[in-house]
Amino acid sequence: MKKVLTTPLDPEEVSRLRVGDAFYITGIIFTARDSAHEKFLSLRDEELPFDPAKYALFHCGPAIHKVDGKWTVVSAGPTTSIRMEIFEDKFIERFGTKIIIGKGGMGERTLKALEKHGAVYVQYTGGAGALMAKAIEEVEDVHFLEELGIPEAFWMFRVKEAGPFLVTMDSTGKSLHADVAETVKKNLAIIKAEL
Amino acid sequence: MNSMEFRDKVVEAIRLAVTRVTPETELALKDAVDFEDDRGPKVQLNAILENICIGKDEGAPICQDTGTITFFVEVGAEFPRISGIKDVLTEAVQRASVEIPLRPNAVHPMTHDNTGDNTGRYTPPIHWDVVPGKGLTVHVMPKGGGSENMSKLVMMTPGKGLKGVKEIVIDQVAAMEGKPCPPTVIGVGIGGGADMALELAKKALLRPVGERHPEVEVANMEMELLEKINRLGVGPMGIGGKTTVLDVKIEYAHRHPASFPVAVVPQCWANRQAKVIVSDDGKVEVFA
Numbered sequence: 001m002k003k004v005l006t007t008p009l010d011p012e013e014v015s016r017l018r019v020g021d022a023f024y025i026t027g028i029i030f031t032a033r034d035s036a037h038e039k040f041l042s043l044r045d046e047e048l049p050f051d052p053a054k055y056a057l058f059h060c061g062p063a064i065h066k067v068d069g070k071w072t073v074v075s076a077g078p079t080t081s082i083r084m085e086i087f088e089d090k091f092i093e094r095f096g097t098k099i100i101i102g103k104g105g106m107g108e109r110t111l112k113a114l115e116k117h118g119a120v121y122v123q124y125t126g127g128a129g130a131l132m133a134k135a136i137e138e139v140e141d142v143h144f145l146e147e148l149g150i151p152e153a154f155w156m157f158r159v160k161e162a163g164p165f166l167v168t169m170d171s172t173g174k175s176l177h178a179d180v181a182e183t184v185k186k187n188l189a190i191i192k193a194e195l
Numbered sequence: 196m197n198s199m200e201f202r203d204k205v206v207e208a209i210r211l212a213v214t215r216v217t218p219e220t221e222l223a224l225k226d227a228v229d230f231e232d233d234r235g236p237k238v239q240l241n242a243i244l245e246n247i248c249i250g251k252d253e254g255a256p257i258c259q260d261t262g263t264i265t266f267f268v269e270v271g272a273e274f275p276r277i278s279g280i281k282d283v284l285t286e287a288v289q290r291a292s293v294e295i296p297l298r299p300n301a302v303h304p305m306t307h308d309n310t311g312d313n314t315g316r317y318t319p320p321i322h323w324d325v326v327p328g329k330g331l332t333v334h335v336m337p338k339g340g341g342s343e344n345m346s347k348l349v350m351m352t353p354g355k356g357l358k359g360v361k362e363i364v365i366d367q368v369a370a371m372e373g374k375p376c377p378p379t380v381i382g383v384g385i386g387g388g389a390d391m392a393l394e395l396a397k398k399a400l401l402r403p404v405g406e407r408h409p410e411v412e413v414a415n416m417e418m419e420l421l422e423k424i425n426r427l428g429v430g431p432m433g434i435g436g437k438t439t440v441l442d443v444k445i446e447y448a449h450r451h452p453a454s455f456p457v458a459v460v461p462q463c464w465a466n467r468q469a470k471v472i473v474s475d476d477g478k479v480e481v482f483a
Contacts, residue, residue, distance in 0.1 A: 022238050063259040063298040074296060075259035080341060080374060104373045104433060125242040126341070126376035126432055127465045129259040130249040151298075164238050168434060176235070180435045181372065183428045188369045191423050195358050 004161055005099075008054035014098040015118030017167050019174045023122075024163035028140060028156055029056040029101065033079060035152040037087035039144055041094065049143045050156070052095040059084060059102035061151030063129070064139070071139035073157070075129030078103040081121070089113035105168055105177030114171050121169035135162035198276070198283055204471050204479045205287035205333060209264060210295055211483050212335045212469040213256045216247055218483065219404040220380070220441060220466040227378060227431070227438040236436030243431070243464055258465045261297040262337035264288050264313055266321045267401060271328035274473070281321060284333070288312070288319045300340070322394060331473040334401055342375035342463040348393055353455040360385060360457050361420060367459045368424050368440065373433015376463035378441045380404060381424070384458040387448035392456035399444035400462045408445060417443045431464075441466070 005013060007027025017023070030052070032040070040052070062076040081102030088106060091097060092113040099119065100106070103126040114120060124132070136157045143154040168176040216224075224247070228240045250257035266284055270277055289312045291297055301315040302308070313319065347367045351359050364383055371377075384395030407414040420443040430436025441464070450456065470482050 020235065022234070061259065063256060063261065063296070065296055075256045075261075075298075077259050103376075123239075123432060123434060125239050125246070126373070127258040127260075127339075127463055128242050128246040130253070130255040130257050131242060131246040133255060134249050134253075164242055166235060166238050166434065176434055177373075180428065180430070180433060183435065184369050184372070187427050188365065191365060191426055192362060194423070195361055 002161065007056065009056065009098050011098055011118060014120060015171050017120045017170060018172070019167050019170050019176050021167045022164045024161040025056055025165065026160050026162075027055065027158070029058045029159055029162065030157070031058045031060040031062065031153070031155040033059060033061055033152050034083055034087075035148050036144070036154050037084055037091055039148065041087060041090055049154070052091075052097045055156075056099035056101055057091075057097050058124075059100070062155060064150060064155070071142065073133045073136045073139065076132040076136065076157070077127050077129035078124045080104050081106050085110060092117050092119055101165055105175065111169055111173060111175050114169055115173045118171045120167050120171060122165035123168045124163070124165055132162060135159045198279055201471075201473065201479055202283045202287050202290070204481050205284060205335070206291045206294065208333070208335045208469040208471045208481045209287065209291040209297075209337070210254070211481065212467045213261045213295060213297065213337050214250045214254050215257065215483065216464070216466050217403060217468050219406075220464070221247055223404050223441040224378070224464065227441070231431070231436050231438060233436060235434045236431045236438065239431040239434060240438070256295065256297070257467070258339060259298060260339040260341065261295070261300065262339045262467070263300055263343070264291070264297070264319045265336045265338050265397075266319055267324075267334040267336065267398060268321055269324045269326045269332040271330045271475075272325055273329045274331050275329070280331070284319060284321060285314050288314050322398070329475040333471045335469045335471070336400065337467045339376075339463050339465065342379065342461045345371040345375040345461050346393070346396075347459045348389060349457045350389065351455040351457050353453065355455070357416070359455075361416070361423075363457045364420055364443070364459055365424055365427070368429070369427050371461065372429060375461040376465065377429055377433060378431055378438045378464050379461040380466050381420070381440050381443045382460040382462065383443065383445045384460070385445065385447040385456070386450035387456060388451070388454070389456050391448050392458035393460065395446040395448060396458040396460035399446040400460065400466070401468065402444050404442045404466065413445050413447065417445050
Protein backbone atom coordinates (compact mmCIF):
# COMPACT_ATOMS: atom_id res chain seq x y z
CA MET A 1 0.00 0.00 0.00
CA LYS A 2 1.15 3.53 -0.76
CA LYS A 3 2.22 5.55 2.26
CA VAL A 4 0.87 9.06 1.76
CA LEU A 5 1.77 12.08 3.91
CA THR A 6 -0.50 15.11 3.81
CA THR A 7 0.27 18.78 4.41
CA PRO A 8 0.34 20.60 6.73
CA LEU A 9 2.98 18.04 7.73
CA ASP A 10 2.80 16.29 11.08
CA PRO A 11 6.25 16.73 12.69
CA GLU A 12 5.83 13.50 14.69
CA GLU A 13 5.12 11.46 11.58
CA VAL A 14 8.09 12.95 9.71
CA SER A 15 10.51 12.32 12.58
CA ARG A 16 9.61 8.60 12.48
CA LEU A 17 10.67 8.26 8.81
CA ARG A 18 13.84 6.23 8.29
CA VAL A 19 16.36 5.71 5.47
CA GLY A 20 14.84 3.26 2.98
CA ASP A 21 11.21 4.35 3.57
CA ALA A 22 9.32 5.40 0.44
CA PHE A 23 6.25 7.64 0.53
CA TYR A 24 4.07 10.07 -1.44
CA ILE A 25 2.78 13.55 -0.59
CA THR A 26 -0.67 15.02 -1.05
CA GLY A 27 -0.97 18.74 -0.37
CA ILE A 28 1.50 21.52 -1.03
CA ILE A 29 5.17 21.41 -1.92
CA PHE A 30 7.18 24.53 -2.70
CA THR A 31 10.24 24.86 -4.90
CA ALA A 32 13.42 26.59 -3.77
CA ARG A 33 16.82 26.67 -5.45
CA ASP A 34 19.96 28.63 -4.57
CA SER A 35 18.60 32.19 -4.89
CA ALA A 36 15.30 31.30 -3.21
CA HIS A 37 17.10 30.02 -0.12
CA GLU A 38 19.18 33.17 0.01
CA LYS A 39 16.08 35.33 -0.46
CA PHE A 40 14.08 33.69 2.35
CA LEU A 41 16.97 33.88 4.76
CA SER A 42 17.25 37.62 4.09
CA LEU A 43 13.60 38.29 5.03
CA ARG A 44 12.25 39.30 8.44
CA ASP A 45 9.67 36.90 9.92
CA GLU A 46 6.76 39.25 9.19
CA GLU A 47 7.78 39.42 5.51
CA LEU A 48 7.49 35.67 4.85
CA PRO A 49 4.76 34.98 2.30
CA PHE A 50 4.00 31.50 3.73
CA ASP A 51 5.05 29.16 6.53
CA PRO A 52 7.80 26.81 5.24
CA ALA A 53 7.35 24.46 8.25
CA LYS A 54 4.00 23.24 6.95
CA TYR A 55 5.05 22.13 3.49
CA ALA A 56 7.77 20.09 1.80
CA LEU A 57 10.67 21.95 0.16
CA PHE A 58 11.55 20.79 -3.37
CA HIS A 59 14.91 21.55 -5.05
CA CYS A 60 13.49 22.20 -8.51
CA GLY A 61 13.49 24.71 -11.34
CA PRO A 62 10.43 23.72 -13.34
CA ALA A 63 9.73 23.95 -17.05
CA ILE A 64 6.50 25.92 -16.81
CA HIS A 65 4.39 28.13 -19.05
CA LYS A 66 1.08 29.98 -19.11
CA VAL A 67 -1.85 28.28 -20.83
CA ASP A 68 -4.93 30.50 -21.13
CA GLY A 69 -3.49 32.81 -18.49
CA LYS A 70 -2.88 29.97 -16.03
CA TRP A 71 0.53 28.64 -14.99
CA THR A 72 0.89 25.05 -16.17
CA VAL A 73 3.81 22.78 -15.32
CA VAL A 74 5.43 21.04 -18.29
CA SER A 75 8.07 19.08 -16.40
CA ALA A 76 9.38 19.35 -12.84
CA GLY A 77 12.19 17.01 -11.78
CA PRO A 78 14.69 17.70 -9.01
CA THR A 79 17.90 19.67 -9.37
CA THR A 80 21.21 18.76 -7.70
CA SER A 81 20.76 19.34 -3.96
CA ILE A 82 24.37 19.74 -2.88
CA ARG A 83 24.40 23.31 -4.23
CA MET A 84 22.01 24.23 -1.42
CA GLU A 85 24.29 22.76 1.29
CA ILE A 86 25.55 26.25 2.21
CA PHE A 87 21.99 27.37 3.09
CA GLU A 88 19.98 24.32 4.13
CA ASP A 89 20.99 23.98 7.78
CA LYS A 90 20.22 27.65 8.39
CA PHE A 91 16.92 27.29 6.51
CA ILE A 92 15.84 24.27 8.59
CA GLU A 93 17.01 25.92 11.81
CA ARG A 94 15.13 29.14 11.22
CA PHE A 95 11.98 27.99 9.43
CA GLY A 96 11.49 24.46 10.78
CA THR A 97 11.11 22.81 7.36
CA LYS A 98 10.71 19.05 7.86
CA ILE A 99 11.03 17.49 4.40
CA ILE A 100 13.69 18.40 1.83
CA ILE A 101 13.16 16.84 -1.61
CA GLY A 102 16.00 16.73 -4.12
CA LYS A 103 18.53 14.53 -5.83
CA GLY A 104 22.07 13.40 -5.12
CA GLY A 105 22.01 13.89 -1.35
CA MET A 106 23.44 16.58 0.92
CA GLY A 107 26.38 16.94 3.29
CA GLU A 108 27.31 16.89 6.97
CA ARG A 109 25.84 20.29 7.83
CA THR A 110 22.41 19.38 6.54
CA LEU A 111 22.55 15.93 8.15
CA LYS A 112 23.23 17.55 11.55
CA ALA A 113 20.31 19.95 11.06
CA LEU A 114 17.99 17.05 10.13
CA GLU A 115 19.02 15.25 13.30
CA LYS A 116 18.50 18.30 15.49
CA HIS A 117 15.08 19.15 14.08
CA GLY A 118 13.54 15.73 13.32
CA ALA A 119 13.59 16.34 9.58
CA VAL A 120 14.42 14.15 6.56
CA TYR A 121 16.05 14.48 3.14
CA VAL A 122 14.31 12.46 0.45
CA GLN A 123 15.40 11.62 -3.03
CA TYR A 124 13.04 12.13 -5.92
CA THR A 125 14.16 10.39 -9.10
CA GLY A 126 16.32 12.71 -11.21
CA GLY A 127 14.81 13.43 -14.61
CA ALA A 128 11.34 12.19 -13.66
CA GLY A 129 9.84 15.57 -14.49
CA ALA A 130 6.82 14.35 -16.43
CA LEU A 131 5.77 12.09 -13.55
CA MET A 132 5.85 15.03 -11.13
CA ALA A 133 4.01 17.30 -13.59
CA LYS A 134 1.20 14.72 -13.70
CA ALA A 135 0.89 14.76 -9.91
CA ILE A 136 0.60 18.57 -9.84
CA GLU A 137 -3.09 19.45 -9.79
CA GLU A 138 -2.58 23.16 -9.68
CA VAL A 139 -0.01 25.90 -9.38
CA GLU A 140 -1.37 27.39 -6.16
CA ASP A 141 0.86 30.44 -6.05
CA VAL A 142 4.25 31.85 -6.96
CA HIS A 143 6.42 34.23 -4.91
CA PHE A 144 9.23 36.55 -6.01
CA LEU A 145 8.78 35.53 -9.66
CA GLU A 146 9.79 38.93 -11.03
CA GLU A 147 12.82 39.23 -8.82
CA LEU A 148 14.13 35.66 -9.12
CA GLY A 149 12.95 34.47 -12.56
CA ILE A 150 11.15 31.25 -13.50
CA PRO A 151 13.63 28.58 -12.40
CA GLU A 152 14.52 30.27 -9.11
CA ALA A 153 11.11 31.52 -7.92
CA PHE A 154 9.09 29.93 -5.09
CA TRP A 155 6.46 27.86 -6.88
CA MET A 156 3.72 26.45 -4.67
CA PHE A 157 2.39 23.26 -6.24
CA ARG A 158 -0.82 21.58 -5.07
CA VAL A 159 -0.03 17.89 -5.59
CA LYS A 160 -1.88 14.63 -5.34
CA GLU A 161 0.19 11.59 -4.40
CA ALA A 162 3.41 13.11 -5.71
CA GLY A 163 6.39 10.78 -5.47
CA PRO A 164 7.76 8.26 -4.83
CA PHE A 165 10.10 9.95 -2.37
CA LEU A 166 12.81 7.73 -0.94
CA VAL A 167 14.26 8.71 2.45
CA THR A 168 18.05 8.79 2.04
CA MET A 169 18.98 10.95 5.09
CA ASP A 170 17.04 10.72 8.33
CA SER A 171 16.86 12.27 11.80
CA THR A 172 18.97 9.52 13.40
CA GLY A 173 22.05 10.79 11.54
CA LYS A 174 22.03 8.05 8.90
CA SER A 175 22.89 8.98 5.31
CA LEU A 176 22.51 6.46 2.52
CA HIS A 177 24.64 8.73 0.30
CA ALA A 178 27.57 8.51 2.73
CA ASP A 179 27.15 4.70 2.96
CA VAL A 180 27.12 4.32 -0.85
CA ALA A 181 30.23 6.52 -1.20
CA GLU A 182 32.04 4.25 1.27
CA THR A 183 30.98 1.08 -0.62
CA VAL A 184 31.99 2.54 -3.98
CA LYS A 185 35.42 3.47 -2.62
CA LYS A 186 36.02 -0.13 -1.48
CA ASN A 187 34.73 -1.65 -4.73
CA LEU A 188 36.83 0.75 -6.81
CA ALA A 189 40.02 -0.45 -5.11
CA ILE A 190 39.11 -4.11 -5.78
CA ILE A 191 38.20 -3.47 -9.44
CA LYS A 192 41.35 -1.45 -10.16
CA ALA A 193 43.51 -4.21 -8.71
CA GLU A 194 42.10 -6.56 -11.37
CA LEU A 195 43.19 -4.37 -14.29
CA MET B 196 11.46 18.78 -50.24
CA ASN B 197 11.22 22.45 -49.41
CA SER B 198 12.99 24.04 -46.48
CA MET B 199 9.76 24.56 -44.53
CA GLU B 200 8.90 20.86 -44.72
CA PHE B 201 12.46 20.04 -43.64
CA ARG B 202 12.26 22.51 -40.74
CA ASP B 203 8.94 21.07 -39.54
CA LYS B 204 10.41 17.57 -39.61
CA VAL B 205 13.34 18.76 -37.49
CA VAL B 206 10.87 20.28 -34.98
CA GLU B 207 9.06 16.92 -34.95
CA ALA B 208 12.36 15.13 -34.32
CA ILE B 209 13.16 17.50 -31.42
CA ARG B 210 9.70 16.82 -29.99
CA LEU B 211 10.22 13.07 -30.26
CA ALA B 212 13.68 13.38 -28.75
CA VAL B 213 12.65 15.33 -25.64
CA THR B 214 9.53 13.27 -24.93
CA ARG B 215 11.03 9.78 -25.03
CA VAL B 216 14.20 7.76 -24.61
CA THR B 217 15.49 5.52 -27.39
CA PRO B 218 13.70 2.12 -27.57
CA GLU B 219 16.94 0.27 -26.68
CA THR B 220 17.38 2.47 -23.60
CA GLU B 221 13.84 1.74 -22.42
CA LEU B 222 14.41 -2.01 -22.81
CA ALA B 223 17.67 -1.82 -20.88
CA LEU B 224 15.93 0.10 -18.06
CA LYS B 225 13.20 -2.56 -17.90
CA ASP B 226 15.81 -5.32 -17.67
CA ALA B 227 17.53 -3.38 -14.89
CA VAL B 228 14.41 -3.49 -12.66
CA ASP B 229 14.51 -7.30 -12.71
CA PHE B 230 18.27 -7.34 -12.27
CA GLU B 231 18.22 -5.25 -9.08
CA ASP B 232 17.62 -6.98 -5.72
CA ASP B 233 16.88 -4.11 -3.35
CA ARG B 234 13.86 -1.90 -2.94
CA GLY B 235 15.69 1.44 -3.28
CA PRO B 236 17.02 0.96 -6.82
CA LYS B 237 13.77 -0.68 -7.90
CA VAL B 238 11.81 2.37 -6.65
CA GLN B 239 14.05 4.67 -8.70
CA LEU B 240 13.89 2.55 -11.86
CA ASN B 241 10.12 2.11 -11.66
CA ALA B 242 9.67 5.87 -11.29
CA ILE B 243 11.89 6.33 -14.37
CA LEU B 244 9.80 3.85 -16.38
CA GLU B 245 6.51 5.39 -15.26
CA ASN B 246 7.90 8.79 -16.22
CA ILE B 247 8.87 7.48 -19.67
CA CYS B 248 5.30 6.19 -20.19
CA ILE B 249 3.82 9.59 -19.29
CA GLY B 250 6.23 11.33 -21.67
CA LYS B 251 5.12 9.05 -24.48
CA ASP B 252 1.39 9.12 -23.72
CA GLU B 253 1.11 12.84 -23.15
CA GLY B 254 3.86 14.13 -25.43
CA ALA B 255 5.43 15.82 -22.40
CA PRO B 256 9.18 16.43 -22.03
CA ILE B 257 10.37 13.60 -19.78
CA CYS B 258 12.84 15.85 -17.98
CA GLN B 259 12.51 19.57 -17.19
CA ASP B 260 16.07 19.97 -18.45
CA THR B 261 15.39 19.70 -22.16
CA GLY B 262 19.12 20.19 -22.58
CA THR B 263 21.23 21.79 -25.25
CA ILE B 264 19.75 20.63 -28.54
CA THR B 265 22.84 19.12 -30.17
CA PHE B 266 22.97 18.12 -33.84
CA PHE B 267 25.19 15.60 -35.62
CA VAL B 268 24.83 16.10 -39.35
CA GLU B 269 25.96 13.69 -42.07
CA VAL B 270 25.52 15.64 -45.26
CA GLY B 271 25.90 14.16 -48.73
CA ALA B 272 28.52 15.99 -50.81
CA GLU B 273 25.88 16.40 -53.52
CA PHE B 274 23.01 17.41 -51.21
CA PRO B 275 21.31 20.24 -53.11
CA ARG B 276 21.01 22.87 -50.36
CA ILE B 277 23.98 22.57 -48.04
CA SER B 278 24.18 26.31 -47.39
CA GLY B 279 20.68 26.42 -45.86
CA ILE B 280 21.02 23.58 -43.33
CA LYS B 281 22.39 25.62 -40.43
CA ASP B 282 19.64 28.25 -40.69
CA VAL B 283 16.92 25.60 -40.85
CA LEU B 284 18.26 23.79 -37.77
CA THR B 285 18.49 27.06 -35.82
CA GLU B 286 14.97 28.05 -36.81
CA ALA B 287 13.67 24.60 -35.85
CA VAL B 288 15.18 24.99 -32.35
CA GLN B 289 13.55 28.41 -31.98
CA ARG B 290 10.14 27.05 -32.97
CA ALA B 291 10.50 23.94 -30.79
CA SER B 292 11.38 26.18 -27.82
CA VAL B 293 7.94 27.79 -28.06
CA GLU B 294 5.81 24.95 -29.40
CA ILE B 295 6.87 22.02 -27.19
CA PRO B 296 8.02 24.07 -25.09
CA LEU B 297 11.72 23.62 -24.27
CA ARG B 298 13.30 25.18 -21.18
CA PRO B 299 15.37 28.19 -22.27
CA ASN B 300 18.94 26.91 -21.85
CA ALA B 301 21.15 29.34 -23.79
CA VAL B 302 22.89 31.83 -21.50
CA HIS B 303 25.52 34.43 -22.47
CA PRO B 304 28.61 33.55 -20.38
CA MET B 305 29.64 37.21 -19.88
CA THR B 306 26.30 38.95 -19.30
CA HIS B 307 24.17 36.00 -18.05
CA ASP B 308 21.45 37.02 -20.51
CA ASN B 309 19.27 34.09 -21.53
CA THR B 310 18.27 34.33 -25.20
CA GLY B 311 15.03 32.56 -24.34
CA ASP B 312 14.94 30.37 -27.46
CA ASN B 313 17.90 27.98 -27.04
CA THR B 314 19.90 29.61 -29.81
CA GLY B 315 22.92 31.94 -29.69
CA ARG B 316 26.60 32.06 -30.51
CA TYR B 317 27.59 28.57 -31.76
CA THR B 318 24.23 27.42 -30.41
CA PRO B 319 22.65 25.03 -31.26
CA PRO B 320 25.95 23.15 -31.60
CA ILE B 321 26.22 21.37 -34.97
CA HIS B 322 28.79 18.66 -35.71
CA TRP B 323 29.39 18.15 -39.44
CA ASP B 324 30.46 15.16 -41.48
CA VAL B 325 30.51 15.15 -45.27
CA VAL B 326 29.56 11.78 -46.73
CA PRO B 327 29.10 10.55 -50.33
CA GLY B 328 25.73 10.93 -52.05
CA LYS B 329 22.79 13.32 -52.25
CA GLY B 330 21.13 12.54 -48.91
CA LEU B 331 21.24 14.03 -45.43
CA THR B 332 20.97 12.60 -41.91
CA VAL B 333 20.44 14.88 -38.90
CA HIS B 334 20.80 13.29 -35.47
CA VAL B 335 19.15 15.24 -32.64
CA MET B 336 20.53 14.79 -29.12
CA PRO B 337 19.18 16.93 -26.26
CA LYS B 338 22.10 16.95 -23.81
CA GLY B 339 21.26 17.79 -20.19
CA GLY B 340 23.51 19.93 -18.00
CA GLY B 341 23.78 17.43 -15.14
CA SER B 342 25.39 14.74 -17.27
CA GLU B 343 27.47 17.17 -19.36
CA ASN B 344 29.01 18.59 -16.17
CA MET B 345 30.46 15.15 -15.41
CA SER B 346 32.51 15.05 -18.64
CA LYS B 347 36.26 14.65 -18.37
CA LEU B 348 39.33 14.97 -20.58
CA VAL B 349 42.69 13.49 -19.60
CA MET B 350 45.85 13.94 -21.68
CA MET B 351 47.22 10.63 -20.48
CA THR B 352 50.90 9.68 -20.39
CA PRO B 353 51.06 7.27 -23.37
CA GLY B 354 53.11 4.76 -21.39
CA LYS B 355 50.11 4.01 -19.19
CA GLY B 356 48.52 2.25 -22.16
CA LEU B 357 45.07 0.68 -22.27
CA LYS B 358 45.16 -0.11 -18.56
CA GLY B 359 45.45 3.63 -17.98
CA VAL B 360 42.47 4.27 -20.25
CA LYS B 361 40.31 1.83 -18.27
CA GLU B 362 41.40 3.40 -14.98
CA ILE B 363 40.41 6.87 -16.16
CA VAL B 364 36.93 5.71 -17.19
CA ILE B 365 36.24 3.66 -14.04
CA ASP B 366 37.62 6.40 -11.74
CA GLN B 367 35.42 8.99 -13.41
CA VAL B 368 32.23 6.91 -13.12
CA ALA B 369 32.99 6.34 -9.41
CA ALA B 370 33.64 10.05 -8.87
CA MET B 371 30.39 11.09 -10.63
CA GLU B 372 28.29 9.20 -8.04
CA GLY B 373 24.60 9.98 -8.60
CA LYS B 374 25.19 13.38 -10.19
CA PRO B 375 24.71 12.55 -13.91
CA CYS B 376 21.39 10.73 -13.16
CA PRO B 377 22.45 7.07 -13.48
CA PRO B 378 22.01 4.54 -14.93
CA THR B 379 23.97 6.42 -17.58
CA VAL B 380 25.42 5.58 -20.97
CA ILE B 381 29.16 6.32 -21.01
CA GLY B 382 30.76 7.68 -24.18
CA VAL B 383 34.55 7.27 -24.37
CA GLY B 384 36.74 8.97 -26.96
CA ILE B 385 40.33 7.79 -27.33
CA GLY B 386 43.06 9.42 -29.42
CA GLY B 387 42.84 12.28 -31.92
CA GLY B 388 43.63 15.57 -30.24
CA ALA B 389 41.97 17.03 -27.14
CA ASP B 390 39.05 18.36 -29.19
CA MET B 391 38.55 15.19 -31.20
CA ALA B 392 38.60 12.90 -28.18
CA LEU B 393 35.72 14.84 -26.63
CA GLU B 394 33.78 14.96 -29.89
CA LEU B 395 34.24 11.20 -30.39
CA ALA B 396 33.08 10.51 -26.84
CA LYS B 397 29.86 12.41 -27.46
CA LYS B 398 29.40 10.92 -30.90
CA ALA B 399 29.84 7.42 -29.45
CA LEU B 400 26.57 8.00 -27.58
CA LEU B 401 24.71 7.92 -30.92
CA ARG B 402 25.24 4.16 -31.17
CA PRO B 403 22.21 2.26 -29.80
CA VAL B 404 22.43 0.85 -26.27
CA GLY B 405 23.43 -2.82 -26.48
CA GLU B 406 25.18 -2.51 -29.86
CA ARG B 407 28.88 -3.41 -29.81
CA HIS B 408 31.64 -1.66 -31.73
CA PRO B 409 32.36 -3.54 -35.00
CA GLU B 410 36.05 -4.01 -34.11
CA VAL B 411 36.61 -6.85 -31.68
CA GLU B 412 39.31 -5.16 -29.54
CA VAL B 413 37.10 -2.12 -29.01
CA ALA B 414 33.99 -4.25 -28.39
CA ASN B 415 35.89 -6.28 -25.78
CA MET B 416 36.94 -3.16 -23.94
CA GLU B 417 33.35 -1.89 -23.97
CA MET B 418 32.15 -5.14 -22.42
CA GLU B 419 34.94 -5.26 -19.85
CA LEU B 420 34.26 -1.69 -18.72
CA LEU B 421 30.50 -2.33 -18.59
CA GLU B 422 30.96 -5.36 -16.35
CA LYS B 423 33.52 -3.72 -14.05
CA ILE B 424 31.70 -0.39 -13.68
CA ASN B 425 28.48 -2.13 -12.71
CA ARG B 426 30.32 -3.72 -9.79
CA LEU B 427 31.10 -0.28 -8.33
CA GLY B 428 27.73 -0.14 -6.56
CA VAL B 429 26.74 3.46 -7.42
CA GLY B 430 23.35 2.23 -8.63
CA PRO B 431 20.29 4.01 -10.08
CA MET B 432 20.37 7.69 -9.03
CA GLY B 433 23.43 6.93 -6.88
CA ILE B 434 21.55 5.24 -4.04
CA GLY B 435 23.38 1.92 -4.43
CA GLY B 436 22.63 -1.04 -6.66
CA LYS B 437 23.86 -3.11 -9.56
CA THR B 438 22.93 -0.83 -12.47
CA THR B 439 25.28 2.15 -12.66
CA VAL B 440 25.57 2.23 -16.45
CA LEU B 441 23.37 0.82 -19.23
CA ASP B 442 26.24 0.69 -21.70
CA VAL B 443 29.76 1.90 -22.53
CA LYS B 444 30.48 3.17 -26.05
CA ILE B 445 34.02 3.70 -27.31
CA GLU B 446 35.22 5.51 -30.43
CA TYR B 447 38.84 6.14 -31.33
CA ALA B 448 41.12 8.07 -33.67
CA HIS B 449 44.82 7.71 -34.40
CA ARG B 450 46.91 9.74 -31.97
CA HIS B 451 50.15 11.69 -31.93
CA PRO B 452 52.93 9.47 -30.48
CA ALA B 453 53.41 11.90 -27.59
CA SER B 454 49.67 12.31 -26.80
CA PHE B 455 47.04 9.91 -25.57
CA PRO B 456 43.82 11.89 -25.06
CA VAL B 457 41.05 10.04 -23.21
CA ALA B 458 37.63 11.68 -22.98
CA VAL B 459 34.59 10.55 -21.00
CA VAL B 460 31.14 12.00 -21.76
CA PRO B 461 28.19 10.52 -19.83
CA GLN B 462 24.57 10.64 -20.95
CA CYS B 463 21.87 10.50 -18.28
CA TRP B 464 19.27 7.67 -18.22
CA ALA B 465 17.14 10.08 -20.27
CA ASN B 466 19.09 9.03 -23.36
CA ARG B 467 16.99 11.09 -25.76
CA GLN B 468 17.62 10.97 -29.50
CA ALA B 469 15.86 11.15 -32.82
CA LYS B 470 16.92 11.62 -36.42
CA VAL B 471 15.71 13.13 -39.66
CA ILE B 472 16.75 11.42 -42.87
CA VAL B 473 16.46 13.04 -46.29
CA SER B 474 16.89 10.30 -48.88
CA ASP B 475 18.55 10.76 -52.29
CA ASP B 476 15.13 11.33 -53.89
CA GLY B 477 14.31 14.14 -51.45
CA LYS B 478 11.91 12.22 -49.18
CA VAL B 479 12.06 13.42 -45.54
CA GLU B 480 11.41 11.03 -42.66
CA VAL B 481 11.68 11.20 -38.88
CA PHE B 482 12.90 8.24 -36.82
CA ALA B 483 12.82 7.76 -33.04
